[in-house]
Amino acid sequence: MKSKGWMELRLFYSLETVQYFLEMVYKKNNIEDPKKNSFKNGERFIFFLKHAEAFYKQSIATPIEVKPILLFYGMAQLLKACLLTSDPSYPSHTSVLAHGVTTRKRKKQNYCFYNDEVKIQRNGLCMHVIQSLFQLEGLNDERFSMKQLLGRIPEMNKVLLFQRRNNPMVEAVIHNNHICLPKHIAELYNMSAKRFIEYIEYHLNWKFCREEDGFFAFDSDKMEHHPSTSTNLLFELEREMRFFPAERDCFFKIPEILAHFLISYNLSMIARYETEWWYDLLLQCSSDDYVIIQHFLSIAEEKFPYYIAKLLLQMNN
Template sequence: MQNKGWKELELFYSVETSQHFLEMVYKNQDMEDPKRNSYKNGERFIFFLKHAEAFYKQAKIASLEIKPILLFYGMAQLLKACLLTTDPSYPSHTSVLAHGVTTRKRKKQNYRFYEDEVKVQRNGLCMHVVQSLFQLQGLRDERFSMKQLLSKIPEINKVLSFQRKQNPMVKAVVQDGLIWLPDDTANAYNMSSKRFVEHVEYHLNWTFCQENEGCLIFSSEQKEYQPSTSTSLLFELESETYFFPAERDRFLKLPELLVHYLIAYNLSMIARYETEWWYDLLLQCASDDYVLIQQFLHTAEVKFPYYIAQLLLQKKTS
């Protein structure tokens, strides 16, 4: 599974193929002059992917001390490749070149990574991805804690549970264009089934279909059925299992790709500028942050390229 994402991304490593792919995507979005734009962006699209792969190859063999920096820059290059599918003129102005995220410059005494937060800026790569690639609104100046973000990654949940940090989830099934949730999920929300259905319909914009075989069955927008674009369902790659948060404050309305980007940004900044704290953590293994960070890096190394590949292949088949 580890190389699956890159094997699929390598399918695009031909100018002829990438130009045909981009032209088709531009036509599907009714963009002006798709042939000219695809000709202009074919090589750039490949270069972004190849540059990302170079970062990921180095990250794979790098020590933990510098791995976050390499992974973050690899993620940024992959997102830039994806942006060319929705914004043929990227970058049209310098404001979209910055990372688009900030974090506290000076870490407080007794700093804990798990309790740290990042802020999405009004301009930059992050906001451009949010708006152009995912068509999401309302995230300007939004703050997210590492606790919130890490809880969106099912692979991290085993670590959180082991560390006595509660992050309840229930298994969900995505089948035949429908989402099946166990009917006892309502109990986790301290709601009746009827109230839970109303809650989900209002907050997630899902549509209730029926109750069957101990499950509440919903339909939703197409993006919710794909792990790379879903903002509500969580996906564990190794087991290919979907999960649904079992607490109402666990919804961030963020696709997991952006969750990875935000966490990796914070870690890359720590690795670059908080050297004393960073090496104290890595050498002493004194806090639970060490295992959380290690597990996140291992997961992101595999999962982020896989999601990017799925995102691009979905555009090819749509």
């Protein structure tokens, strides 16, 4: 695999480097016994990464019929490696070992993947990642539709637009440590400039700074500046561009990493347990879901490891 994400993740394939890395991260996060924990977790960290790479290698080489299963388990291993940076005792209890996500056990007649949903459980890997790695709250029992989650991935827009599924967004830029949104976005929200600024300050907890050169400039938490941790800016990898939702009620307070994980969980469950629907879709190309799923899988193979690499390297700075 020559993906940019895996090239950077392989920088961690050294026990000496990883132990030093973990010790620095533990010290920065005021975790007790940083040296002891770094020695305890160094090998485990590398093993999680290597196991993830094995899943990804097989996923890239395997047909689409089983690809979602391999991809999901690869993602889970990458997230477990990341968890060791914030929770050196992971897994400290059995409740964090389950996936922590549920979906409908039986698909109804005329089932549509795009309209399906998943639910985040109170315990399990997903919630532990949300709380320990991203320090996010208020997502217990939260439901997300595939439509919402796919809308977090700018690379999906070409497919969604071709299928007449609207997912409007505008380009955003980071300039002088400010997030800058084009002023015309207020019109897209059917708001005055003043009302739009108030809306963003209230819903996103950003602080308005000034208007300049046709942009609204905001201060925000520095996590918003990094594609791997941002919960409101959307990032397109190929062109390295940032986007912002161009309509209301599109703020879901989860980073794109989690959107990939939740979509992949649902697809892995379908590939395992909804065999009849799955093969009807793959062999007959019977609905728009086929193109959506195929496109998502190709994006996730490249983008998820990239985000994990950036997340870890960000900790190293």
